[in-house]
Amino acid sequence: xxDPAFAEQAITLVILLLLAAxxxxxxxxxxxxxAVVLLGAYSFLMATLFVVLDAVDVAMTEASVGAGISTVLFxxxxxxxxxxxxxxxxxxLAPLAVAAITAAVLIWGMSDLPEFxxxxxPIHAKGADYxxxxxxxxxxxxxxxxxxxxxxxxDTLGETTVVFTAGIGVLVLLRRRSGQGKS
Amino acid sequence: xxxxxxxxxxxxxxxxxxxxxxxLYVVIARGNMVKKLVGLSLFxxxxxxxYLLPGKILGGSAPILDPKLTVYANPxxxxxxxxxxxxxxxxxALGLTLVVRIKEAYGTFEEDEIIARDxxxxxxxxxxx
Numbered sequence: 001x002x003d004p005a006f007a008e009q010a011i012t013l014v015i016l017l018l019l020a021a022x023x024x025x026x027x028x029x030x031x032x033x034x035a036v037v038l039l040g041a042y043s044f045l046m047a048t049l050f051v052v053l054d055a056v057d058v059a060m061t062e063a064s065v066g067a068g069i070s071t072v073l074f075x076x077x078x079x080x081x082x083x084x085x086x087x088x089x090x091x092x093l094a095p096l097a098v099a100a101i102t103a104a105v106l107i108w109g110m111s112d113l114p115e116f117x118x119x120x121x122p123i124h125a126k127g128a129d130y131x132x133x134x135x136x137x138x139x140x141x142x143x144x145x146x147x148x149x150x151x152x153x154x155d156t157l158g159e160t161t162v163v164f165t166a167g168i169g170v171l172v173l174l175r176r177r178s179g180q181g182k183s
Numbered sequence: 184x185x186x187x188x189x190x191x192x193x194x195x196x197x198x199x200x201x202x203x204x205x206x207l208y209v210v211i212a213r214g215n216m217v218k219k220l221v222g223l224s225l226f227x228x229x230x231x232x233x234y235l236l237p238g239k240i241l242g243g244s245a246p247i248l249d250p251k252l253t254v255y256a257n258p259x260x261x262x263x264x265x266x267x268x269x270x271x272x273x274x275x276a277l278g279l280t281l282v283v284r285i286k287e288a289y290g291t292f293e294e295d296e297i298i299a300r301d302x303x304x305x306x307x308x309x310x311x312x
Contacts, residue, residue: 005241016198023205023225035221046228054245054256055235061268062231070224070275077217077279081286085215086293095212103204107197116195117241123257124240130258135248143246143258144265152262159266166273173280 008052009117015049033083036074043067057144195236202229214294216282220275227271234260234267 022042029035043066050059114121130147140146148156206229209222238261243254246261286292289300 008241013194016195020198020201023202026221026225027205027209032215032217032221035218039221039224042225043228046232049232050235053235053239054243055238055261055264056245056247058231058235058261058264058268061265062228065268065272066224066228070272073272073276073279074217074221077283080283081217081292085213085218086296092212095208098211099204099208102207103200106200106203110196110200113196114237116236117239119240119243119254121237123237123260127259131246131248131255141248143248143255144261147258147262148265155262155266159269162270163273166277169277170280173277173284176284 005117011052012049012116015045015052019045019049030085030087031083032078032085036071036078039074040067040071043070057142199229199233199236202232216285216292216294217279219294220278220282223278224271224275227267231264231267234264 019042022038022045026035026038026042029038043062047059047063047067050056050062114123128151130143130151134140134143134146138146138150140150203226206222206224206226209225210219213219213222238257238259240254240256243256244252246255246258248255282292285297289297291297291300
């Protein structure tokens with residue numbers, strides 16, 4: 001019988017490698033249709049990884065919203081515009097330098113983060129102990145739900161405000177378009 | 184087994200940074216606006232991963248309480264990232280709508296062609312004045 005902690009680490013590594021491979025594909029591919037489909041595969045891999053990381057609610061949302069709705073939005077935009085990408089001239093050096101510097105700074109900044117998967121990290125020891133409080137306070141066994149809807153309800157209200165605003169923006173932009181089409 | 188455990192300490196962080204930086208590279212290097220939004224989505228998803236990695240405890244389980252279990256992942260990053268995913272889809276929809284409008288107004292959604300057309304238009308107006 002394999003040690004479950006070891007199995008989790010091995011699966012995480014394998015999925016991270018797959019994610020890296022899909023990312024290289026997205027960076028290198030020319031043609032927007034292929035890039036969008038690869039992005040859907042990337043989101044599904046990410047959702048699988050979230051299941052391994054015990055974030056089941058996030059995995060479900062990522063699979064439905066990230067891989068589903070955003071792919072549909074991208075395909076709709078491609079239908080209204082064009083799937084061809086200009087092969088154009090190379091502008092490679094400056095972006096590569098910016099990316100490399102950002103990566104170096106991030107690796108330096110994250111070098112003293114706690115080890116992956118260990119239980120004695122500040123994130124688990126400090127802060128509000130939602131795991132202990134959830135059941136007596138709210139009676140909901142799924143702690144993510146109780147934090148989202150009860151303890152951080154105002155966060156969720158703000159989120160709906162943002163989505164509402166974005167929806168109004170999309171409607172206004174698309175209405176002007178159809179109005180111009182008629183006149 | 185020790186090799187993988189030792190590798191894991193850095194591998195998760197480095198892989199996450201690679202995914203993030205690849206998204207940043209696509210946003211800067213590609214002139215096509217839909218491709219830029221694809222890069223932005225890559226960047227966003229890897230930030231979700233960055234938030235969720237520290238919440239995990241090896242051998243633990245999802246934060247759904249059950250008398251049989253004792254070790255759970257930290258639920259707070261999950262809540263924050265749920266919010267982030269939904270807000271991300273809002274901004275993506277708005278960005279794609281803007282791309283559609285730009286394509287209709289300019290006939291192209293390549294960044295350098297749009298800048299060239301704007302420059303030409305400004306030059307004409309300068310000549311008239």
